[in-house]
Amino acid sequence: MPAPLKIVVVEPDQARAQVITEALHESGWADVTVIADDSSLTRTLDDIDPDVVLIDLRNPRRDSLEALSETSGARQRPVAMFVDQSDPELSSAAVQAGVSAYVVGGLSGERIRPILETAIARFGIMSQMQSELDAAKQALAERKTIDRAKGLLIHAKGLTEEEAYQLLRKTAMDQGKRMIDVAQALVTASELLR
Amino acid sequence: MSGRRLHCGFVPLVDSAPLVIAHELGFAAKEGLELELLKQPSWSALRDLLVLGHLQAAHMLSPMPIAMTLGLGGVRAQVDALMVLSVNGNVIAASNDIVGRMRARGWTPDLTDAQSAADAFEAAADGPIRFGVPFPFSMHRELVEYWLKDRDIPYEISSVPPPMMSEALSTGEVDAFCVGEPWGSRAVDAEAGELILTGRSIWAFSPEKVLAARRDWISENTDQAGALMRAVYAAGRWLSDPSNREIATDILARREYLAMPADVVDRAMKGHLLAQARSLGIEVPGFVHFHAGAANFPWRSQAQWIGASLARRHGLAHDSVMETARDVFRSDLYREVMGDAGIDLPGASEKQEGALAHPTAVASTRGGLILQPDRFFDAAVFDLSLS
Numbered sequence: 405m406p407a408p409l410k411i412v413v414v415e416p417d418q419a420r421a422q423v424i425t426e427a428l429h430e431s432g433w434a435d436v437t438v439i440a441d442d443s444s445l446t447r448t449l450d451d452i453d454p455d456v457v458l459i460d461l462r463n464p465r466r467d468s469l470e471a472l473s474e475t476s477g478a479r480q481r482p483v484a485m486f487v488d489q490s491d492p493e494l495s496s497a498a499v500q501a502g503v504s505a506y507v508v509g510g511l512s513g514e515r516i517r518p519i520l521e522t523a524i525a526r527f528g529i530m531s532q533m534q535s536e537l538d539a540a541k542q543a544l545a546e547r548k549t550i551d552r553a554k555g556l557l558i559h560a561k562g563l564t565e566e567e568a569y570q571l572l573r574k575t576a577m578d579q580g581k582r583m584i585d586v587a588q589a590l591v592t593a594s595e596l597l598r
Numbered sequence: 599m600s601g602r603r604l605h606c607g608f609v610p611l612v613d614s615a616p617l618v619i620a621h622e623l624g625f626a627a628k629e630g631l632e633l634e635l636l637k638q639p640s641w642s643a644l645r646d647l648l649v650l651g652h653l654q655a656a657h658m659l660s661p662m663p664i665a666m667t668l669g670l671g672g673v674r675a676q677v678d679a680l681m682v683l684s685v686n687g688n689v690i691a692a693s694n695d696i697v698g699r700m701r702a703r704g705w706t707p708d709l710t711d712a713q714s715a716a717d718a719f720e721a722a723a724d725g726p727i728r729f730g731v732p733f734p735f736s737m738h739r740e741l742v743e744y745w746l747k748d749r750d751i752p753y754e755i756s757s758v759p760p761p762m763m764s765e766a767l768s769t770g771e772v773d774a775f776c777v778g779e780p781w782g783s784r785a786v787d788a789e790a791g792e793l794i795l796t797g798r799s800i801w802a803f804s805p806e807k808v809l810a811a812r813r814d815w816i817s818e819n820t821d822q823a824g825a826l827m828r829a830v831y832a833a834g835r836w837l838s839d840p841s842n843r844e845i846a847t848d849i850l851a852r853r854e855y856l857a858m859p860a861d862v863v864d865r866a867m868k869g870h871l872l873a874q875a876r877s878l879g880i881e882v883p884g885f886v887h888f889h890a891g892a893a894n895f896p897w898r899s900q901a902q903w904i905g906a907s908l909a910r911r912h913g914l915a916h917d918s919v920m921e922t923a924r925d926v927f928r929s930d931l932y933r934e935v936m937g938d939a940g941i942d943l944p945g946a947s948e949k950q951e952g953a954l955a956h957p958t959a960v961a962s963t964r965g966g967l968i969l970q971p972d973r974f975f976d977a978a979v980f981d982l983s984l985s
Contacts, residue, residue, distance in 0.1 A: 443769060464759035470642050470734050
């Protein structure tokens, strides 16, 4: 039985951190520490001395972890990157899911792989949820703008709602633009003229 | 033509300008490229995406391709610098406490005299200094270490993402930092600290960012690489015309690029910096170059200056590092591409680094090349023929 691995998850969002921690626990890794405050990241990591560090690919603090690989000292540092050419598929999956990992050099691939797979699965689900949420928010914002533009046209030209919609649509098609861009231009122009 | 579509990564900094302008003003399109610029949250993310092939090219810190090719920092990948994107453009700032003590000793900020700034900094440091830089393999770090090498100042270097530099200085996570604009000016406006020097006061012509790509991609896509190089070169030349500055600043300030007020971006573009909040500006000629003095030429000697430093710091064999480093800066390819395009090229691919105190005419293919001053603050000259 190999020694248990010490895993650190760097994640300021408490809910996300919990999801990942639970997934790792369920898969049998008990020793998981979450670091939420990343301003003291390097010092905290020094104290914990983890075997694996998991961090969101989008987290700008990743660059602070890079320095760990060159801290000299008796202990082994997390050096190897997720970008491991020996396993490009796993690396690509990680990038898709939006997770990056730092592992201590010398740990064998078989020991790391299941942890990474668990992390990839969780991060993947979360980033998918996030992008769906973002898309929904954007769609809502766009609809509001189009409604405002329609309102302006109805008011200024005495059109019906359907006519206003068709006019926006036709203008967008004629100009090779998206409807939201035409609507936005109209709203902006009307604010300037007010 | 889908084969001409290029994904190019960048980090939001003033010196991403040549790529942004190549895209926005159609220099890339003119070369038949469909350039897609992808903003990256960190240098490590950008590096990973380049290695994995999600990006074909990238705005990169000049030491990064050399470090990657050497396998430093955990990733080994053959990455080349096709050309230099920008020269200079960094600032050094210190906390209000430190600057206060520097002033108390009679030092006045002029952003030029690195020697007297180091004297005052040494006297003002009352313990180990934590110095923030954006990345372990960066010109920022090289400049800081070079500046402090003969000083009795214990310091440690830590990596802080540029957008967090200002906060790191105000919370005391770092005592000083070296960063690219506009992030130094951001810290000044937030009154987190004051600028004490610019990068060019330490090394007057330091290669800051390069256009990087994987060596295997370059050899399989020589035409595309050449087209991208020509587009970026044209953008750099456009940027060097002062009458284009305001448009360039407005474009860079946009949400999809720096997402920052134009007046903050303008300070670097104009070379007119505020060292302290609400102070009068200080003129810094040559604060950043995108074109002048063969700024885009990837000098082998620049790569070797970086290589020599990496070899020392990481205990690597000097000679093999020097050989690797020189091959990473692709002056061979640059000559081929730019020579065909009729651009004036220097007669040699190596030079003494640090030898020029004044703009100097040098031998070139078309005879019109003037190099800019490239002195180190301690007047040292890096000369390969002597080593």
